[in-house]
Amino acid sequence: MRQNPERRTALIDAAIEVLADQGARGLTFRAVDTRAGVPIGTASNYFPGRDALLTQAGQRVFQRLDPGADVVGEALALPRTRASVDKLMHEMFERITAFRSGYLAMLELRLEATRRPELSKLLTEQIRENVEQNVRFHLDAGMPGDADTVVLLYLALSWLIVERLTLPEVFGDERTKELITAAVAQIVPE
Structure with a gap:
């Protein structure tokens, strides 16, 4: 090779x-x-x-979606409030949807993983680690909420990302922004 x-x-x-x-x-x-x-x-x-x-390809998508030290540093400088979580969710949504091909490739890889045990194992480990890192970051940063808060935000935003990338006119940009804010308001405690 x-x-x-x-x-x-x-x-x-x-x-x-x-x-x-x-x-x-x-x-x-x-x-x-x-x-x-x-x-x-x-x-x-x-x-x-x-x-x-x-x-x-699956590993590379995760590398390219990593926000980097600068973004993490900016997040750590925010106050520990629901409004800060809302800001972070909007920024994350925009960063992920800006890498449209990566997210669509990941959807294809997820489907392919249903037929390929090795790929399924890899994606399961990567996604689980990604969620766990997000939970640790949220808790270590002292943001409001607990581990379930982070998982529920992950699940809600994941489908909004799919909508934006596959059928963007279902909600449109403004409604999508409103839905992100509504999800944060419903999920993240004061």
Whole structure:
């Protein structure tokens, strides 16, 4: 297997775009090579099989969705109020929906995981860890609410993200913003 990390990352990013555009059935080495703009056969030199490509695409989506130290630092500087949680939920929603192809690829990967135990295991571990990190951050930061507060916000916002990315006219931008604020008001204690 080839070891050029920049090329590997470009191929994985191309796989994410293929997943978002064509679904899991469209994810072939040829499609990835074409999307990445590399010679046909390149992806097969970097990944032993389609399962490895699917798995690494899932890992990469999470890397790219990580908010980074600056965003975390800004969040920690906020007062510990429901209004701050509301602000954070709006910012998170916008950050995630800005990476449309990543989230759509993740939806495709979730569906594919129902048929691939190794992918299911990986995604379960990644998503569980992501939720646990969000719970720890919320509690350690002293934001209002408990672990269930964070999980309920995660569940509510997850479907709003799906609506925004797949059928944006169901609620529209303004109504979506109102719904995020309403979810926070219903879920997060004063």
